[in-house]
Amino acid sequence: MNKKRYGVLGGDLRSIKLAELIEEEGNHVNIYGFDNVGIDINFKEIKSIDEFIENSDIIVGPLPCSYDKETFNAPYHSGKIYIKEILKKIKDKQLFIAGKLGDEIVKFASLNNLRFFDLLEREEMTVLNAIPTAEGAIQIAMEEMPVTIHGSKAFVLGFGRVGETLAKMLNGIGAKTYVAARKHSDFAWIKSYGYSAVPINELGEHIKDADVIFNTIPHLILGKDILKRVRKDCLIIDLASKPGGVDFEKAEEYNIKTKWALSLPGKVAPLTAAGILKDTINNIVKEQEGLK
Amino acid sequence: MNKKRYGVLGGDLRSIKLAELIEEEGNHVNIYGFDNVGIDINFKEIKSIDEFIENSDIIVGPLPCSYDKETFNAPYHSGKIYIKEILKKIKDKQLFIAGKLGDEIVKFASLNNLRFFDLLEREEMTVLNAIPTAEGAIQIAMEEMPVTIHGSKAFVLGFGRVGETLAKMLNGIGAKTYVAARKHSDFAWIKSYGYSAVPINELGEHIKDADVIFNTIPHLILGKDILKRVRKDCLIIDLASKPGGVDFEKAEEYNIKTKWALSLPGKVAPLTAAGILKDTINNIVKEQEGLK
Amino acid sequence: MNKKRYGVLGGDLRSIKLAELIEEEGNHVNIYGFDNVGIDINFKEIKSIDEFIENSDIIVGPLPCSYDKETFNAPYHSGKIYIKEILKKIKDKQLFIAGKLGDEIVKFASLNNLRFFDLLEREEMTVLNAIPTAEGAIQIAMEEMPVTIHGSKAFVLGFGRVGETLAKMLNGIGAKTYVAARKHSDFAWIKSYGYSAVPINELGEHIKDADVIFNTIPHLILGKDILKRVRKDCLIIDLASKPGGVDFEKAEEYNIKTKWALSLPGKVAPLTAAGILKDTINNIVKEQEGLK
Amino acid sequence: MNKKRYGVLGGDLRSIKLAELIEEEGNHVNIYGFDNVGIDINFKEIKSIDEFIENSDIIVGPLPCSYDKETFNAPYHSGKIYIKEILKKIKDKQLFIAGKLGDEIVKFASLNNLRFFDLLEREEMTVLNAIPTAEGAIQIAMEEMPVTIHGSKAFVLGFGRVGETLAKMLNGIGAKTYVAARKHSDFAWIKSYGYSAVPINELGEHIKDADVIFNTIPHLILGKDILKRVRKDCLIIDLASKPGGVDFEKAEEYNIKTKWALSLPGKVAPLTAAGILKDTINNIVKEQEGLK
Known part of the structure; x- marks a missing residue:
């Protein structure tokens, strides 16, 4: 050039x-x-x-x-x-x-x-930015959890760019990786990459298994009903931009630890x-x- | 149901x-x-x-x-x-x-x-069909090559559903995986997944490294000029539907082994x-x- | 039971x-x-x-x-x-x-x-303890580095239990993983797992590529001569028990950031x-x- | 040199x-x-x-x-x-x-x-030879099975060099990988690498899940009692040198397809x-x- x-x-x-x-x-x-x-x-x-x-x-x-x-x-x-x-x-x-x-x-x-x-x-920028975002999220999880990510059950909500990148890295570290999505084609990719697929409308039935939840969906997905079923020792990391995907007040009421992590690329890398x-x-x- | x-x-x-x-x-x-x-x-x-x-x-x-x-x-x-x-x-x-x-x-x-x-x-069907297609392509490569896929330099042309699935599996077996694509966002994903990205218009400069080439692009991509630079001991597997992406006559003239593999899912699995x-x-x- | x-x-x-x-x-x-x-x-x-x-x-x-x-x-x-x-x-x-x-x-x-x-x-305990050790080391690297581990050149010195586990995780996150070892059979495994092998006696010639170095060898391996060739923006994390494998004084003199991380399992997980x-x-x- | x-x-x-x-x-x-x-x-x-x-x-x-x-x-x-x-x-x-x-x-x-x-x-030779052995075994499985390896439940018996290499590749293609072993330290490594561990003395209880079994243990491991529980549509590939690990006569009697694959490196690569x-x-x- x-x-x-x-x-x-x-x-x-x-x-x-x-x-x-x-x-x-x-x-x-x-x-x-x-x-x-x-x-x-x-x-x-x-x-x-x-x-x-x-x-x-x-x-x-x-x-x-x-x-x-x-x-x-x-x-x-x-x-x-x-x-x-x-x-x-x-x-x-x-x-x-x-x-x-x-x-x-x-x-x-x-x-x-x-x-x-x-x-x-620019599509390439959002794809590449998903890398430091995912790594930053994993860093937070490592810092906050009393167990290793390896062997943990990690739930990723959403299978967009950040969700896909995060799932790959979690799997690479050795987490049991679950991805919650809505579309059949997403389930197909989730299966293809070897993660466990969870239909988002059945999230409530599976969420009690989660040791850590990473949300990437930018609207309220972890509301009262689902939060009720989240274990108290589970960590929730919300990566979704405002208004976020977690009812933070309810989570606090239920004594569930949450982290709202925004703009990670510039902060962690x-x-x-x-x-x-x-x-x-x-x-x-x-x-x-x-x-x- | x-x-x-x-x-x-x-x-x-x-x-x-x-x-x-x-x-x-x-x-x-x-x-x-x-x-x-x-x-x-x-x-x-x-x-x-x-x-x-x-x-x-x-x-x-x-x-x-x-x-x-x-x-x-x-x-x-x-x-x-x-x-x-x-x-x-x-x-x-x-x-x-x-x-x-x-x-x-x-x-x-x-x-x-x-x-x-x-x-x-149905998007989910084409995504899932990419799995047996990719596995079938790998089976052919295993059968035809005198070396292991592990450690080989494998070029995947195209990063659609089959290309992405194939790259993942080749990498999983231990190939050095190169993906040729055209879009910046594809390069971003290729980098994110850890493969080597090759801009399709620079394919000619890199193709001599290939031990095996898997084409998934459904138009003539391996024509005379690029085939000239392919090593004689390289195997070409064309997965693209008709008219395919390889000038098979030229390839034969240059003594390069080719396989045109269509409808793999029904055949191999x-x-x-x-x-x-x-x-x-x-x-x-x-x-x-x-x-x- | x-x-x-x-x-x-x-x-x-x-x-x-x-x-x-x-x-x-x-x-x-x-x-x-x-x-x-x-x-x-x-x-x-x-x-x-x-x-x-x-x-x-x-x-x-x-x-x-x-x-x-x-x-x-x-x-x-x-x-x-x-x-x-x-x-x-x-x-x-x-x-x-x-x-x-x-x-x-x-x-x-x-x-x-x-x-x-x-x-x-107990062999199984040392193998399993390598998991939180490796994860703790990665957490430190994430916290201290201004770049992502993904895409970084990460050198692991030693291919014992911690070295092997660390190499796997770094690779899983997307680092370019180099492992320095001494034995031919270690090189064979390193190649088998797809990492780049560096003979430990040639470490000096390659170390300038490193963005981060994880040492697991419990004797002085990063002495004056090799430290001289380490880039100033490279991070060194020493996981070896006392006396450690890094000349920390020299490293400080050369302005290289070092972390001596011991007993990670109990601390990070x-x-x-x-x-x-x-x-x-x-x-x-x-x-x-x-x-x- | x-x-x-x-x-x-x-x-x-x-x-x-x-x-x-x-x-x-x-x-x-x-x-x-x-x-x-x-x-x-x-x-x-x-x-x-x-x-x-x-x-x-x-x-x-x-x-x-x-x-x-x-x-x-x-x-x-x-x-x-x-x-x-x-x-x-x-x-x-x-x-x-x-x-x-x-x-x-x-x-x-x-x-x-x-x-x-x-x-x-030479240890390095046996380690490296495990690569073409594993790939050859996978090729046979691909040729003989009516389903993809991706998504199949693959059992690897033994976690020596071939077992470890095979488990890695099967996992890399997307199989659900089970490894049967005897030692606690092997279980630790199997867990560390993310496969499912099966104690060899509990093999009989789990073998019915297998879509394909790869044996690497050089003595009779798949005898009458375990073969009885293997599904009829399961494929058994024996990689163990003579006398092998499978009661081939019983397997034939039970209508289970078996392949005894020896000296694969020279044959497949x-x-x-x-x-x-x-x-x-x-x-x-x-x-x-x-x-x-």
Whole structure:
């Protein structure tokens, strides 16, 4: 791949790590939005936003792009960076890549004919992110359980990317792995990979066997009725984004230990997480080059 | 599941095996279309097609349903069984299930308000069929290669259901497993499962490493240019349906051993294959019961 | 197995947990040596040592049995319990089981015709203990590394019980697993299981690839010369008992992060560890019954 | 390793293959004992045995060395080659390597101060040979069973080298793997690797579950009483050398299909088998060089 000029704009420490990885591959990297980062970093921030944009072939925004739909998510910047102002300055020969753009930014970027890309829409990134998510979940289980995962009965609720990756790793460590799913084709894959399949509507009948439950389904799946049947010495780890899949209040009432673990990749394996971002950005850039 | 009356209509020995499995689960089974089967079977064929249909809640046709779009695929029947004639007799409280119906039969069945189902459209069946397909392919490789699969470099072309299942099994036996694919998300899964990913457009650069190649891609992928680089002692097994993915003439010219292996499930594991049919039919029947 | 009367004598909280597990299997359990345990436990301690011994078919001492060769290892007892005094009271129809007896205790027990058993001499216990040891080591690696174990290059030094178990689990999570060993037969097994074999005398040439190193060899293996070649971002986890296999001072000088992790089973999975003790004790008891 | 002069003396086609592999590594290779081989081979046989021995640093005899304790096992030679005559001509700077020497040859070689080595005594060779043995056994199972190995209940009797290797591969393909063994430490490993352990003396109670049984124990283990409980549709593959572990007559009487599969490596993977010989010979040669 030809060397490029990247501009990393805002974001947290993962963005700094990303900037380093991009530079290690021989690219030129500018940063903007870190005037207040407080630790030594290897980059000198460009003070002028215009100069920053002008000197970047690819502008990499934060992940998520914004919390208020108006300004970039730039926790290490002293001021506010208004999204629309920046987007207006980006030319159509440049690429704008960030995470979780949201309808409003997408609409504005489209109207301005930007070549923009949402990292969270990239299938390969969600697949790869499932790896540190699964490993982080297993780390929590190891820390919290008085028994080994090896030999334990581990229930994985949901067979999406995280569920599938988690099931594979649990099995690899030696857990007796049960996967709860809804679709016949999921059952077929679960059988093919050698796990025990549990129809989600029969979860209540089997859940008492669980030593640890990993939920990946993003709606209430462990409600009162099922929690009642969970053993008191079972650990529940919820990996589902808000509102989560566990009635945490009821679980507490029933004295069941729960952990709600979100955004694991950046927490448990920040370097791997940054590497996944970099690879995905590389894929986007290569595809765009291929179009020319 | 409530016991039912099944009518198995036409098909080959796998259909007989299927009839046995359905009966073993406590259902009543009629058969029709086997007056010339030539071996002892446990079923007495109903002579009247009207009686046969009348006494069946579920009519299970052959797989594939027809080779000529007009008559049922019934190699063990002395006469012809015309599809449309039969379909006209089926009532809307009955189910009609067969494999690979084709546009014409689908159209006719729709116009007649039949409740009909194509087994080959069932995702769970294709996933489960990948298991005997993969095992059959491995059996052929074991028979034909002078070295063990363990330690060999095995290339799997394509990462669909068969490719994924095959890669898992090869890895499980101890092959060094390479998977050639095209999509970034496939590369992500290949990496996640620990195989080596090869972009399909770079296949030519890596193929000389292969001790055995399993193709699952149903169009010409191993043409002249790539075959030139395949080692003479490499075995190629093509699992892709017609027209296949290998230029067999060129391969012969280059003295490379090839095997075109189709319809493996019924050949290498007929009982497993019949069991998959039965499970899929059970799923359809349960779903239809659930709708009521 | 017939129900028995067990006497658990001294030891730490793992011994209490062990007492509970033995009782859960329907046996009668006495304890002695916990008058100062400080937490609520389900057992009432027998005050008289004579009564305690008289009422026990099997006396289970601590693990290790003693730190001073004279008194039992009984950290939760207010007084001292002299080993020889106790052993003299044990009859030949009783069994005495403890861990790491040492030459002196063995000699005394032999002279007194005791039926005694050292848990640490039981092969099955060391094999099973390798499981929580390996899992604990992996937990530490997950906690300390900024990357996932999946995809990392993990070096396991030594292919004994812990090395073999660790290699299997690392591979199961998706690490690229290298095992350093000395014997040709070990290389054969390493190859058979699909890991990469590194002759221990060539370790220096390969060690720079390592993202994490797990040492299981109980003598200095990672000395100055090899440490020099270890990458600064590599983590070293030493699982070898004293004196360990790492020159920790040199490692610190070279700025390499090290962890010396001993007695992992009791720390990371106390319930599993107690279960392993129980199973091993059960095996001994069954074997002794079989002899009669 | 320095290049050497090898002399391959007698043996079957595997010895020819071995000669080729040794030559491919850059060594000089002479052969003797193939004047009647009947196929084109790349080597010109030295006609004079004295010249043959004189020009060989390492003399590689057949495997097994002899069937009559007197002459070499040389099926492709027109005359007889007397072992003692040859051994007398070998000098002490030369190495003599063959398989299964037997007491008499060992005694004679010792008296003559030969540096001789029995391949079958090499642990690494038996470990590596377990790989083609296991794969060959699986191939037979695939060919003979009407169901897939995936999902089948496979019983492995014995947990030696072949048993362990076979269990791993069966598990890797997706079989439900049961291992019957006798020792507590074997049970520990079986549990550690995630298979189901069956105490050999309880085999009768579990054997009815088996879809396929692989025996590796070289004495009668599947006698009348256990065979009675084996299902009629179960396949038995005996891998144990004579007298084998199955009462074949009883099995036939009970209509149970059996296969006695011996010497699989050379049959199912001759090239792998020759490679294992070569690697083992290399190890011996390297060790001897190291001694100087």
